[in-house]
Amino acid sequence: xxxxxxxxxxxxxxxxxxxxxxxxxxxxxxxxxxxxxxxxxxxxxxxxxxxxxxxxxxxxxxxxxxxxxxxxxxxxxxxxxxxxxxxxxxxxxxxxxxxxxxxxxxxxxxxxxxxxxxxxxxxxxxxxxxxxxxxxxxxxxxxxxxxxxxxxxxxxxxxxxxxxxxxxxxxxxxxxxxxxxxxxxxxxxxxxxxxxxxxxxxxxxxxxxxxxxxxxxxxxxxxxxxxxxxxxxxxxxxxxxxxxxxxxxxxxxxxxxxxxxxxxxxxxxxxxxxxxxxxxxxxxxxxxxxxxxxxxxxxxxxxxxxxxxxxxxxxxxxxxxxxxxxxxxxxxxxxxxxxxxxxxxxxxxxxxxxxxxxxxxxxxxxxxxxxxxxxxxxxxxxxxxxxxxxxxxxxxxxxxxxxxxxxxxxxxxxxxxxxx
DNA sequence: TCTGGGGTCCTAGGACCC
DNA sequence: TCTGGGGTCCTAGGACCC
Numbered sequence: 001x002x003x004x005x006x007x008x009x010x011x012x013x014x015x016x017x018x019x020x021x022x023x024x025x026x027x028x029x030x031x032x033x034x035x036x037x038x039x040x041x042x043x044x045x046x047x048x049x050x051x052x053x054x055x056x057x058x059x060x061x062x063x064x065x066x067x068x069x070x071x072x073x074x075x076x077x078x079x080x081x082x083x084x085x086x087x088x089x090x091x092x093x094x095x096x097x098x099x100x101x102x103x104x105x106x107x108x109x110x111x112x113x114x115x116x117x118x119x120x121x122x123x124x125x126x127x128x129x130x131x132x133x134x135x136x137x138x139x140x141x142x143x144x145x146x147x148x149x150x151x152x153x154x155x156x157x158x159x160x161x162x163x164x165x166x167x168x169x170x171x172x173x174x175x176x177x178x179x180x181x182x183x184x185x186x187x188x189x190x191x192x193x194x195x196x197x198x199x200x201x202x203x204x205x206x207x208x209x210x211x212x213x214x215x216x217x218x219x220x221x222x223x224x225x226x227x228x229x230x231x232x233x234x235x236x237x238x239x240x241x242x243x244x245x246x247x248x249x250x251x252x253x254x255x256x257x258x259x260x261x262x263x264x265x266x267x268x269x270x271x272x273x274x275x276x277x278x279x280x281x282x283x284x285x286x287x288x289x290x291x292x293x294x295x296x297x298x299x300x301x302x303x304x305x306x307x308x309x310x311x312x313x314x315x316x317x318x319x320x321x322x323x324x325x326x327x328x329x330x331x332x333x334x335x336x337x338x339x340x341x342x343x344x345x346x347x348x349x350x351x352x353x354x355x356x357x358x359x360x361x362x363x364x365x366x367x368x369x370x371x372x373x374x375x376x377x378x379x380x381x382x383x384x385x386x387x388x389x390x391x392x393x394x395x396x397x398x399x400x401x402x403x404x405x406x407x408x409x410x411x412x413x414x415x416x417x418x419x420x
Numbered sequence: 421t422c423t424g425g426g427g428t429c430c431t432a433g434g435a436c437c438c
Numbered sequence: 439t440c441t442g443g444g445g446t447c448c449t450a451g452g453a454c455c456c
Contacts, residue, residue: 031424038424056422072424099427099456188454219430221454238428247426254421296423308449343425399422 001116001139001167003105004146005088005123007081008134008154008162010101011039014080015070017132018407018415026067030055033253033399034071071400079408083131091123096237104143104237111167120163140166143235144228147185148175148203172231176204186225191218203229242280242349248272249343253399255294257338259329262291266329267389269344270322277346278375283314285348287321289328294340303339305332314350317367318374318387321346326389 007013011029016022026043030036037044037053047065049058055069062069081100089095094106110116120137127135136157138149145166152175153164166172182192184203194217200206207230215223224234248269256262266289277284291305307328315321325344374385386392405413 033422033424035422035424052424054423059422102456186454190453219453221429243427245427249425251424294423340423345426 001107001111001141002143002146003092003107003116003120004138004143004150005103005105006136006138006150006154007084007101008136009039009041010081010133011070011072011077012041012044013133014077015068015073015404016041017080018405019068022068026065027070028062028067029070029072030402031072033251034401035251038072069402071403073404073406075406075409076404079406080131080133083408084127084133084135087127087130088123090126091119094237104146106237107139116165116167117163120165121161124162134162136162138164138166140172141231142228142233144185144225145172145175145231148179148229151179151183169231173204176207176229177202179203181206184225184229186221191222242282242351243276244349245345245347246273246276246284246349247343247345249290249341249345251341252339255338255340257336259333262333262339262342263326263329264389264391265342266325266344267322267387269342270325271318271387271390273344273346274316274318274321274371275375275378277316277349278371281352282349283316283352284311284321284346285314285350286310287324287328287347288343288345289325289332290343290345291329291332291339292341293337296340297338300338301336303334303337305334307332308347310348313362314352315363316352317363317371319367319370320363322387322389 009027012027015027015029024043025041026047026049027041028037028044028049029039031038034055036055037049037051037058040049040051044067047061047067049061049067055062061067077100084101085095085097085103088103088105092105092107092110094108096104098104107114107116107119110119116139120139123137124135127133136150136153138146138151138153140146140149149164149166153160153162156164166175179202181187181195181201181203182189184206187195187206195201195206200209207226209226211223211226214226218225227234250265250269252265256265273284273287286308288306288308290307291303293302293304294300295302309324309328311320311324321344377385405415407413407415
């Protein structure tokens with residue numbers, strides 16, 4: 001049996017942890033630059049605030065209903081996530097961390113000796129006690145069915161107490177008939193649209209389709225999903241691998257048309273992806289640079305600059321990567337355009353151990369030592385070392401007007417209690 | 421004024437080989 | 439009139455996830 005454990009309204013729940021007076025009140029968390037809503041408490045959902053809602057459009061509604069608005073605090077969420085996962089590891093050694101707020105677990109053979117419902121309730125209780133985070137759990141024979149079970153646990157929380165087990169054929173069919181096709185894990189907007197056009201409206205109907213149609217129109221991914229929903233386990237745990245590409249992309253708070261401003265941003269992005277490469281002990285062999293105009297402003301001239309470049313040798317040096325990025329920028333930059341977004345993505349990632357000696361020279365060995373020192377200092381002092389192209393005056397600081405404290409990761413931001 | 425960011429996997433079709 | 443056949447590798451783009 002598989003379990004799918006999912007934290008309820010994770011970011012919103014994290015924000016509530018150290019502000020218990022927010023329990024029962026609407027809470028939303030915004031994306032970078034306080035752009036749009038990316039997490040909502042149940043109360044916020046009930047007010048009709050949709051996922052992805054632009055914050056500025058909902059300002060009045062927020063004020064009217066006294067919605068508690070937060071900027072995203074990934075340092076806090078990352079640490080709380082770690083605590084939740086560590087707690088869960090006590091219940092099964094086989095765990096696949098699927099995202100910041102979700103994991104799959106294997107409970108092979110458990111059902112012979114334990115009642116999974118009891119086990120699930122115990123897990124929700126202890127996670128809540130240890131971390132303060134509410135979770136829901138779905139158990140079933142396959143990963144896709146565990147996802148369905150989890151959705152039921154969440155939807156009928158009062159009845160299920162946050163745990164639902166699909167362990168009979170009858171329950172499986174009932175669950176699949178209840179699940180709308182667009183809510184199935186792995187079926188996105190495009191596939192849902194095509195399926196509905198063929199009068200397929202539920203997960204159950206999907207499992208009744210011909211394999212050949214599914215294979216042809218939804219690739220092997222769709223076929224595996226279908227079998228998984230039928231109870232034939234076809235989607236296994238994914239092993240933990242180093243990242244195959246690493247990105248740093250941002251929207252700007254305001255539009256920029258000067259190349260110097262964009263160049264500065266890209267230097268920062270280069271430093272970020274290079275640092276992440278070094279952290280997983282990898283090199284990249286190609287990289288992508290893009291700059292986009294503002295597509296929300298059709299009245300302005302649009303331009304999407306994009307280029308992919310192969311490096312001369314595998315590298316993770318910020319200096320080398322930024323050199324390539326800056327050259328790339330000059331190739332794709334078009335004068336007179338107002339840019340709103342840019343990014344650097346490194347690809348063709350290879351392990352640093354497998355470094356291939358190139359015929360015509362490779363990384364400047366001085367870079368390797370220099371980067372080691374930079375990483376060490378930044379780790380010790382908190383990202384204080386900057387590169388020459390970065391703006392040291394920090395005038396680019398992200399818009400984060402409602403940022404909460406890093407309660408669990410910084411001594412300077414610990415919760416203080418007034419005992420008077 | 422204002423609209424997120426970071427990933428994975430699969431496939432068709434082009435380029436190339438003998 | 440008439441112009442082979444069988445492969446591999448790579449990549450852009452499309453689908454999906456949170």
